[in-house]
Amino acid sequence: MxxxxxxxxxxxxxxxxxxxxxxxxxxxxxxxxxxxxxxxxxxxxxxxxxKIVHCRVCYNYSERETCAICSSANRDGGLICVVARPTDVFAVERAGRYRGAYHVLGGVLSPINGITADKLRLAELVARVKNNRPHEIILGLGASAEAETTALYCARLLSGLPVRITRLARGLPAGIELEYVDQLTLSQALHERTQVGGQSSQP
Ligand SMILES: [Zn+2]
Missing domain, CATH: 1.10.8.420 (RecR Domain 1)
Incomplete structure (x- = not known):
């Protein structure tokens, strides 16, 4: 031994x-x-x-107070993709087509595991939408039952605000986390996203 x-x-x-x-x-x-x-x-x-902190804008992991995506002039800060975890940011980035910003919730609703709404960065999301007036929120929360519930919850929270709310196109493999979706499928799901609430006009 x-x-x-x-x-x-x-x-x-x-x-x-x-x-x-x-x-x-x-x-x-x-x-x-x-x-x-x-x-x-x-x-x-x-x-x-x-060395690694949460970006003060999107809550993704970052070495600086504001992450490279949030501080980039080439990204559209008015388009925010809401994801569950930092790994999902990497997944969407890998898909390579997205030029907006992110909001990392820190998980999905799962009351059975003690993850209630107050444990996620939902209040921060609402505050961000109110303060920064983005033109579109994409709910990129994956296709598990908990992710669906979380997406619905987000859509309801944001429903009174002047922002277009979309979600990734259906066709993501059921029950799978975003990080395991292949790049092409994810890229397509982003491109073919559908509106679920808010303003009806295109940005
Ligand atoms: Zn950021």
Whole structure:
């Protein structure tokens, strides 16, 4: 029994998608790497929390107070795609067609798991729409039942405000998170988005 090795395996096991077998493989792989490489990896992990903050505008992860997307002159700040998690921002960005901004809610409604409306950045979304007057909100919340409920909830929250509300076209695989949707499907769903509320005129 090598205690230090077993402890590392335990730690690795706590990561998502890493089972015990993979954890052992990773740990043994690490043991064979040069010490400096491991120190670099350990430092990246140790400092990630200090280096990365939530963008004060869209709540995506960022190294600066305002993220690169929110501060870019090439993006349309009047078009806001509401997503559940930062990984969804990466998914939409990967699809490569979107030129608007984002609003990261921090999850989807799931009362059974204690995720109620007050746990998500819904008030922030309403405030943003009121203050910044975007012309369109795209509900990009995926196709699970919880995502659908959250999208409906958002549409209702925003219904009295002067903004067009759309959602990704149907055709996303049912029950799947946005991050697992292939780029073409996601890109199409964005392009063929349908209106669910708010102003009827095109921007
Ligand atoms: Zn941002």
């Amino acid at each position: 090598v205690q230090a090795l077993e402890k590392l395996v335990e730690e690795l096991c706590s990561l998502p998608t890493i089972g015990r077998k993979s954890a052992w493989r990773l740990a043994l792989f690490m043991l064979e790497r040069p010490a400096e490489e491991l120190t670099e990896l350990a430092q990246s992990i140790a400092t990630i929390k200090q």
